[in-house]
Amino acid sequence: MLTAQQTELPKTRIEPSKGWTSLNLRELWEYRELLYFFVWKDLKVRYKQTILGVTWAILQPILTMIIFSLFFGRLAKMPSDGLPYPIFNFAALVPWTFFANALVNASNSLVVNANMIKKIFFPRMTLPIATVLSGLVDFVLAFIILLAMMSYYDLTPTINIVWLPLFLLLALITSLGVSLWLSAMNVKFRDVRYTIPFLTQAWLFATPIAYSSSLLSEPWKTIYGLNPMAGVVEGFRWALLGTDTAPGPIILVSSLAALALFISGAYYFRRLEKDFADVV
């Protein structure tokens, strides 16, 4: 009986990995339920012991929008592609907030869970990925506010809204790519933690959130797309508000940049992964 059972037992080989290892996506797939539980835990725990609870998810972009509207809209009189500045700004802040939160939370995800990493085996990638995915819930809430604001400003979304999921996907891939890079790096170099507030701030201004990319002329505008978030933000505005920054070359460049970031991040993560338990 045992022999019959034996033949069914899966064989695992444990050996030192050398250099750039494969991504081992099969294993990640096998642990999809764990990924689900991590996301679920994140959502359960995130706003525990806060007074405003989940309101924070929408308060964050709304407050930023108010500040930006005052300083850039009213005072600096930034051009906003002919749209009311608040909605012009908020349509960009919704995907941006998703990205910025993902970056901050995911880059700490491994260090915060050091205890688990040292004690139990599971694909480490599930931690940053779950953190990024759980941010989607906040995104949806903020997105509902965005729709409400649009109706307030009497803006009906154009037919281009069908492309919106693709821009969200682009934001997701960018977030995952950056998170994989930073979370893995953070295990070894705690400097990352101190760099992140600065990085998010710099990235915020390097992305057309307070202003429009129409300020730039070609070919700079296309080169600008190397910042994938530029593509995401312009895409959101185009799909929802009907700005004429049509998803031309900038989206293409952004998509390629995001993919490069994501794939390189995944390989970098895998390469460092084996030392996590010894170093973290």
Next chain:
Amino acid sequence: MSNPAIQIVNLSKLYHIGGPQKTYDRFGEQLADMVAAPFRRAMKLVRGKAGSASELDEELWALDDVSLEIKHGEAVGIIGRNGAGKSTLLKILSRITEPTSGYIDIYGRVGSLLEVGTGFHPELTGRENIYLNGAILGMKKAEIDRKFDEIIAFAEIDRFIDTPVKHFSSGMYVRLAFSVAAHLEPEILLVDEVLAVGDLAFQRKCLGKMDDVAHEGRTVLFVSHNMGLMQTFCTRGIYLQDGHVASDGPIGDVVDAYLKSIERNEAQNLVERTDRKGQGNVKLIDVEVISCREGASSILKTGEAVRFIFHVNNRVPGMNMNFSIYDQIGQTVMQFRTKDHSPKDIHDPGNRLTFICDVEQLFILPGRYRVDVGIVGDNRLQDYIEAAAFFNVTEGFIEGRLESHKEKFSVAIPHVWTLPANN
């Protein structure tokens, strides 16, 4: 039965300590180190302090060329002192860390009780933590659903299942955590000293659970310093010493080999020990606990004659000594004192520096025991050493009755029963 569950081939694990691979670096530090390292190495080479470049880092081979085969259904005890490589081996087996060279083939799912409760979130309820922890340990949701009631029942926390675990007592917390891990039902179970937690009643329950696992024909690898437990659960022992396999065989033999080496060390170190109290005009320099069976073995048996010999380095007026015996969990068993005279006590004119205590029959149950020794002289405490020696008792006969290991008990008294008639 002959199929291997675990096949370890030439496994080595190298840790860099203090070398370039620090716990974690600041980037600047790393950069400076990278620049400086070649020069440092060159200097060492010039001074002739090392033969080759690879010897220059502080290196520690936690495991060094270990090859083992563990068969399906074996219960293996891994024995060794701290730092011998036991935990490293379990960490590699559970894939927490990678080996430096060599490989392991594992057949079946591995579950580990390396530390229970890791991954518990204080804000989540007992119920939620069962699912989360189960998933982290590698269980599927359906599997957890199926075992859910069993897990709660085992942990004895049914009333609090919907309370956040941050309100749990530490006992409840540990019980729940162990219960989740214990219901993982892997083909291969790794256990590392988890039984140091919880109260005695629960510990026994955990032991029972592990016993079940072992008897269901699954493979168990057990790391513990408790040799009694080892001998109860395991059939085979592996003794690791400095990353090598020092001994591998039936658990009894391996435990003996380990204990002999430990006791040898303890006897040697007694003189150098500084964790002692008292004036110090007289010092205990050696303790021997020997069986009076032929061959004067160091393996003691319940019911047999035993001799305790204490060597001291000096004599002072009015010298008295006493020693106390404690069991595995630190409970007192008995005390012997020279000042409680007996007409049978002997003063040997030829003996200057030893106290010998002969015990005609050792009325102590099988287990591991600790000896604390105190010496008084000149009306003052001269020397006191905790854990001056350890000894192990294996099962033996008292009045023709086999006295075997009894959890929580340590004394056996000769006795005779009168029973109702046999029908």
